[in-house]
Amino acid sequence: MKFLLIEDNDELAHAICARMQFDGHVIDHASRIQDAFAFGETGDYDLILLDIMLPDGDGRTFLKRHRAGNKDTPVIVLTARSQVSDRISMLDLGADDYVTKPFDHEELQARCRAVLRRKAGAAQTTTRLGNVAFDPVAGSLTIDGQVISLRNRELRLLELLINAPGQIFPKHKLFDRLFSYDEDVSENAIEVYIGRLRKHLEPSDLRITTLRGLGYRLDHG
Template sequence: MRIMLVEDNLSLADGLSTVLRQSGYAVDVVHDGVSAEALTAAVSFDLVILDLNLPQMDGLDVLRSMRGRRNAAPVMILTARGAPEDRVKGLDLGADDYLIKPFDIGEFEARIRSLLRRQAGLRSATASFGALEFDLNGRSFSVAGQPLDLPARERDLLELLILRPGKVVARDTITESLTTIDDDLSPNAIEQYVSRLRKRLALAGVTVRTARGIGYFLDQTPG
């Protein structure tokens, strides 16, 4: 999953991006409102973490612009502005969560998981497809209760697929979700990840099918 972090405090941005990347998310970091507005117009994110007191363009204006373009990506406001009227304004403009600085890092991570579950339409922290199960909290897979160890990129790709069961995930969506502005991903690399996943999932009775010219989807193999 791809997250954009908008934070002008460089040390805080560095610390939070490290935490997010250690959890396996692809993270883009920007430090001003104009860059944030431009990037949300060009890239689809699974979550935007947005400070309000930003150089060049206030965070609320970034949020207003996003929702004006009908960009429905979940937005967590992360700010020192804790007055009730600030929270009300942020939520009324379309923010999905509002976390006030200083904050506990465990709560920060839990709120992210909650927003991503909500976006995926999950009522619990797990998603399953046949014998394959995904734990969103730990971002880990298992087959019939046995852990399935996957390299990071293969896990990220399989996560995209299991959160959209039976639906084709477009190649462009996969590319945007697995890469950042500092880390490009080629179509050939995606093909390699798909091929490796098919081998790893053989015993699970699950495979990754190709929708020719469009993308990929999960399917169950004949028993």
């Protein structure tokens, strides 16, 4: 999963980023609302974590603009405001959930998982395709009942492909979802992860097809 964190407290932002990256997620960080707008317009995110009090504006301005653009990316508000009226106003503006500061990181992660499940429309997270069963939340891949061990980015790459079998993914699109803006990595890294994933999928009914000049596609059968 790829997250956008909008938070001006450097210590808190570092802690959240480190925890999310440890869990295998890609996360971009904006400390100002103008940077957040730039990330939101150019990036493709599964979830946004939004602080309200920012040095150059109010996070609610970002939330209003985000929803006005008909974007359905879930938003969890990180707020120090404990008044019920404040929380209700943010939910009315389009927030999917909120966490009151200070919070436990386990609680934040649980709320992220719950919001993502709601967006998917079901509590069941396992995708089954042919002889493959994949659960991105548990980080579990099985082929004919045999558990296959994948690294974090291999898991995230498979998640993208298996959720849209038959869809062509350009290399730059995969790169944007697997790496954050501040990572010094070439797009050619995608070829490495595609190669690794192909080896893992050899015993399965799935194959990753390269379409020269277009990208990659997961095929079944």
